Structures are given as C-alpha cells and as structure tokens.
Amino acid sequence: MISxxxxxxxxxxxxxxxxxxxxxxxxQKYDCYALSFAYGQRHNSELxxxxxxxxxxxxxxxxxxxxxxxxxxxxxxxxxxxxxxxQASLGIPVTYVPARNTVFLAFALAFAEVIKAEAxxxxxxxxxxxxxxxxxxxxxxxxQKLAQLATKSxxxxxxxxxxxxxxxxxxxxxxxxxxxxxxxxxxxxxxYQADLDGKACGKCDSCRLRREGFLxxxxxxxxxxx
Amino acid sequence: MISxxxxxxxxxxxxxxxxxxxxxxxxQKYDCYALSFAYGQRHNSELxxxxxxxxxxxxxxxxxxxxxxxxxxxxxxxxxxxxxxxQASLGIPVTYVPARNTVFLAFALAFAEVIKAEAxxxxxxxxxxxxxxxxxxxxxxxxQKLAQLATKSxxxxxxxxxxxxxxxxxxxxxxxxxxxxxxxxxxxxxxYQADLDGKACGKCDSCRLRREGFLxxxxxxxxxxx
Numbered sequence: 001m002i003s004x005x006x007x008x009x010x011x012x013x014x015x016x017x018x019x020x021x022x023x024x025x026x027x028q029k030y031d032c033y034a035l036s037f038a039y040g041q042r043h044n045s046e047l048x049x050x051x052x053x054x055x056x057x058x059x060x061x062x063x064x065x066x067x068x069x070x071x072x073x074x075x076x077x078x079x080x081x082x083x084x085x086x087q088a089s090l091g092i093p094v095t096y097v098p099a100r101n102t103v104f105l106a107f108a109l110a111f112a113e114v115i116k117a118e119a120x121x122x123x124x125x126x127x128x129x130x131x132x133x134x135x136x137x138x139x140x141x142x143x144q145k146l147a148q149l150a151t152k153s154x155x156x157x158x159x160x161x162x163x164x165x166x167x168x169x170x171x172x173x174x175x176x177x178x179x180x181x182x183x184x185x186x187x188x189x190x191x192y193q194a195d196l197d198g199k200a201c202g203k204c205d206s207c208r209l210r211r212e213g214f215l216x217x218x219x220x221x222x223x224x225x226x
Numbered sequence: 227m228i229s230x231x232x233x234x235x236x237x238x239x240x241x242x243x244x245x246x247x248x249x250x251x252x253x254q255k256y257d258c259y260a261l262s263f264a265y266g267q268r269h270n271s272e273l274x275x276x277x278x279x280x281x282x283x284x285x286x287x288x289x290x291x292x293x294x295x296x297x298x299x300x301x302x303x304x305x306x307x308x309x310x311x312x313q314a315s316l317g318i319p320v321t322y323v324p325a326r327n328t329v330f331l332a333f334a335l336a337f338a339e340v341i342k343a344e345a346x347x348x349x350x351x352x353x354x355x356x357x358x359x360x361x362x363x364x365x366x367x368x369x370q371k372l373a374q375l376a377t378k379s380x381x382x383x384x385x386x387x388x389x390x391x392x393x394x395x396x397x398x399x400x401x402x403x404x405x406x407x408x409x410x411x412x413x414x415x416x417x418y419q420a421d422l423d424g425k426a427c428g429k430c431d432s433c434r435l436r437r438e439g440f441l442x443x444x445x446x447x448x449x450x451x452x
Contacts, residue, residue, distance in 0.1 A: 065298070068291045072336045099336035102376045106332040110298045110325035133381045142372040149365040150328045 006031045009119040009163070010112045011059070012104055015049030016190045017210055018123035018166055021178035023057050025165045026121040028181075033115055034059040035108055039069040045198040049189040056187060065107055072098065101134035105143050105162070112160055113151045120147075121163045127170050140164055171213025179219070186222040199226035232257045234343040235389070236334045237285070241275030242416045243436055244349035244392055247404035249283050251391045252347040254407075259341055260285040261334055265295040271424040275415040282413060291333055298324065327360035331369050331388070338386055339377045346373075347389045353396050366390055397439025405445070412448040425452035 009030035013019045026032050034054040036047055047064060054062035101124070108120045124135040133139065144162040148154040166174055178185065190210045191200035200207050202225045214221035235256035239245045252258050260280040262273055273290060280288035327350070334346045350361040359365065370388040374380040392400050404411065416436045417426035426433050428451045440447035 065294045067293055069336065072291070072333065072340055098339040098378070099332055099376055102332040102335055102372065103329070106325055106328040107298065109328055110295065113324040114298055133378055134376045136375065139372070139375040142368070142375050146328065146365070146368040146372050149362065149368050150325055150360045152324070152359060155359045 007119070008033060008060075008115055008117040009121050010035050010108045010115070010117050011121045012036075012108055012123065013050045013054060013059075013062070014123075015046035015053060015188060016123075016206075017171075017178070017185060017188045017213070018125060018174060019050075020053045020057070020183050020185070020188045021174050021181075022121050022123035022165055023053065023059065024178055024181035024183045026119075026163070027057055027059075030119065030121075032057075032059045032121075033111065033117065034062040035104075035111055036062065036064045037104060037107070038064055038066045045194045045196055046189045049187055049198055052187050056184060057182075063111065067103065067107070069100065069103065099134070101132075101139070102143070105147075109147050109150060109160070113153055116153070116158075117160070118158075119161045119163050121165065123166050124164050125166045125171075125174070126168060137164075137167060140167075170216065171209055172216035175213050175217045175219060184222075186224070190223070195226055197224075199224045201226070233345070234259060234286075234341055235345040235347050236261050236338045236341070236343050237347040238262075238330055238334055238349065239276045239280060239285075239288070240349075241272035241279060241414060242349075242432075243397075243404070243411060243414045243439070244351060244400060245276075246279045246283070246409050246411070246414045247400050247407075248347050248349035248391055249279065249285065250404055250407035250409045252345075252389070253283055253285075256345065256347075258283075258285045258347075259337065259343065260288040261330075261337055262288065262290045263330060263333070264290055264292045271420045271422055272415045275413055275424055278413050282410060283408075289337065293329065293333070295326065295329065325360070327358075327365070328369070331373075335373050335376060335386070339379055342379070342384075343386070344384075345387045345389050347391065349392050350390050351392045351397075351400070352394060363390075363393060366393075396442065397435055398442035401439050401443045401445060410448075412450070416449070421452055423450075425450045427452065 007030055009026050009032055011023045011026050011032045011034050013023055013034040013036050023032060036050040038047060051062055112120055126137055140162050147160050189198045190206045192204040192206050193201050200223050211221060233256055235252050235258055237249045237252050237258045237260050239249055239260040239262050249258060262276040264273060277288055338346055352363055366388050373386050415424045416432045418430040418432050419427050426449050
C-alpha cells in the first residue's frame with residue numbers, strides 16, 4: 001500500500017455552510033489543512049462546528065489561529081457596541097469586518113508556505129455575497145498576484161493558486177453539491193449570533209440567505225433554530 | 227487656535243531603526259497612528275522600544291495587536307527550534323517570517339479603514355532589504371492594488387496609498403534623515419536577539435546592517451551592545 005501523494009491545500013474553514021462545502025470539494029483533489037480563526041467574533045460556536053467538520057470530512061489537520069480583530073474594531077461581528085441587524089440591508093452591511101478576508105488570506109498564505117501547499121481554498125461567493133467587497137472575483141485575483149510576489153516559494157517559482165470553488169454558485173447549488181459529497185449540514189453554523197450550542201437566531205442576513213438556499217434547493221433545512 | 231486637521235496615516239512601528247525613521251517622516255504630513263505586533267518574536271524588547279518611540283515622536287495613538295504567527299511557524303524569529311544565524315547568508319535567510327508583511331499590512335488595512343486613514347506607511351527598504359521578498363517595490367504595488375479592492379472605503383472611491391519613504395535609501399541615508407528629524411536612535415532596537423533590556427548581540431544580520439549604516443554615515447553608533 002502506498003501512502004497518499006495528493007498535493008496539499010490550506011482550506012479556510014469558518015464552520016459555516018459555505019466553507020464546509022469548500023472543504024468537501026477540496027478533499028477530492030488535495031490533502032487538506034483546515035485553518036480557522038478565533039477573532040473575538042460573537043459566533044464562537046462556529047469554531048466548535050469547524051472542528052467537527054474538519055474531522056468528519058477528513059482534513060489532515062485543523063489549526064486555529066488567535067487573532068485580535070476585535071482590537072481593531074469597526075464591525076457588528078467583533079464590536080459588541082454595534083447591533084447585528086435583523087433584516088436585509090442595502091449596500092455594505094455593519095456585519096462587514098474591515099479587511100477580514102485580507103487578514104485571513106494573509107495567515108493562510110503564511111501557513112501554505114510553511115507546509116508547502118499548492119493552493120488556498122476559500123468559500124467566497126459572488127452571487128449571495130452579502131455586499132462584502134473582499135468576496136469579489138477581482139479581489140481574489142489581486143490576492144493571488146500578491147501571493148506570488150510575497151513569498152519565498154513564489155520567488156523560487158512555485159505557483160500558489162487561490163481557489164474559489166463556490167464563486168459563481170447560488171446558495172441552493174452549494175447545498176446540492178455539498179450533499180452529493182456527503183456534507184452533514186446539521187454540523188454547520190451560519191448564524192451571526194448563534195448561541196453557545198450553535199443554535200441559530202433565524203433572523204440575521206446569514207440565517208436568511210441559508211434558509212432561502214434550502215428552500216430554493218427544495219431540500220429539508222437541518223438548521224437548529226432556538 | 228485651530229486644532230490639527232492633518233490627514234491620518236497608520237504607521238507600522240516595530241521599534242527598530244527603519245520604522246522609527248518612517249514615523250518621524252510621516253509625522254511631517256500626517257496625524258500618525260502607530261501599529262505594532264506582538265507575534266511571539268524573540269525580540270520582544272522591540273515592543274517596549276516601539277512604545278517609547280511612539281511617545282517621543284508624537285504619534286496620536288500606539289496600538290499593539292497580538293497575533294499568532296508563532297502558531298504558523300517556519301522562521302528563526304518565531305520558532306525557537308531554528309537558530310538565528312550570526313553571519314551574512316546568501317538568498318532568503320531563515321529569519322524570514324512567512325508572509326509577515328502581508329499579515330502586518332492586512333491588519334494595517336483594517337485599522338486604516340476603521341480610523342479613515344489616507345495612507346499606510348511602512349519602512350521597507352529595497353537597498354538593504356536582507357533578501358525578504360515582501361520588501362520589494364513590486365510587492366508593495368500589488369498590495370496597494372489589493373487594498374483598493376478589499377475595503378468598503380475603496381469601493382466607495384477613497385484611495386489609500388501604501389507609502390514607503392525608505393524604499394530607495396541606504397541605511398546610512400536613513401540614519402542621516404532620521405537625525406535631522408530628531409530621532410533618538412538610542413531608543414530603537416534592531417537586533418534579532420536583543421535581551422530583555424534591549425541590548426543587542428552585535429552579531430546577527432540586523433545588527434551588522436545597522437552597524438555598517440552608522441559607519442557609512444560617519445556617525446556615532448548609539449546602539450547598546452551587551
């Protein structure tokens with residue numbers, strides 16, 4: 001019996017529906033190293049979900065990095081003085097965390113260089129993207145260009161790709177694809193203000209997008225509401 | 227008397243010679259918000275130096291963000307199992323921290339967005355750049371492009387520039403310019419393995435570049451060696 005010789009990828013895993021699907025997709029061609037962040041977010045139960053998902057989906061490793069985005073402030077997700085809205089908003093919402101994906105991808109880049117990964121996989125989505133500027137395709141392309149210039153391995157000619165397998169999928173299509181790959185969505189937590197047990201509010205933008213996704217896919221919604 | 231109406235800048239301040247000079251230069255046209263990182267580096271005395279410098283040079287605020295680069299590993303500066311070399315090396319040295327400037331600039335970008343800064347100022351240097359890929363001009367240009375796409379303010383048309391006032395200066399010229407602006411280099415710590423009191427080893431790459439800079443400038447070296 002020979003050991004696995006798949007290339008390696010760093011997969012950003014929040015514990016939500018999108019990143020769980022991303023991990024399942026990435027597992028098909030990579031040995032996956034899941035990376036999550038403890039960043040003072042209100043929805044810390046996501047981290048427990050991420051750990052369960054990494055194990056259930058067979059990641060080689062799950063690493064949690066503590067970062068201090070709360071110290072920077074400026075978002076309803078890290079600053080408890082700003083309320084999470086319970087209805088859809090126009091424009092960029094207050095749940096936007098300044099430069100969040102840039103910070104996450106920067107750490108993923110560091111981890112990728114250390115473990116000699118060929119790819120970073122991130123579950124951004126341009127369809128249901130909720131108005132976040134750092135989920136757009138042109139942003140991802142700019143980060144890939146930066147990554148090539150930023151690292152020792154890039155200078156030595158190794159190409160690192162930033163893969164976004166969900167970029168053009170609707171929430172319904174994401175769910176259908178994940179179910180085909182065996183993702184147990186009852187393990188995922190999407191709610192911006194989930195309780196400690198991972199139960200969802202059912203009211204925030206993220207809950208709304210998720211519920212609409214299951215409805216549009218014509219599938220039962222396994223979300224645990226409180 | 228009217229209050230200050232200078233635009234704001236985030237200045238990355240390590241506590242070393244270069245970033246101290248950067249802060250002094252940036253103070254001439256900006257209200258400066260200094261940003262330092264506690265990242266498990268061996269040279270923690272740099273943080274104490276950064277605090278002294280921020281105060282001495284008149285920064286509006288000095289913020290220290292805790293980050294977990296040690297958890298990612300891969301460098302002599304964050305991983306105590308890798309020795310700091312005591313002679314000049316060819317190529318990219320083991321003191322290279324994977325994706326460090328990308329991580330630092332990502333946090334600076336978040337901070338800049340929160341305080342509505344017009345610039346991020348970073349003391350990278352392409353002359354004495356020690357072989358780090360993320361100190362090159364093409365890297366900085368790629369980050370500026372990314373920043374424009376990454377943020378809510380960028381989407382709304384606000385331009386954030388990444389300024390590198392030291393980029394093409396020799397170490398000697400950096401020191402001469404800093405002295406003209408009143409920088410007290412006795413406050414700065416450059417050594418990769420400074421002791422808790424900030425005293426330098428005199429042997430590492432960083433000590434070597436610093437000593438050669440004072441020599442080339444024909445100026446007295448105020449570094450406190452142990």
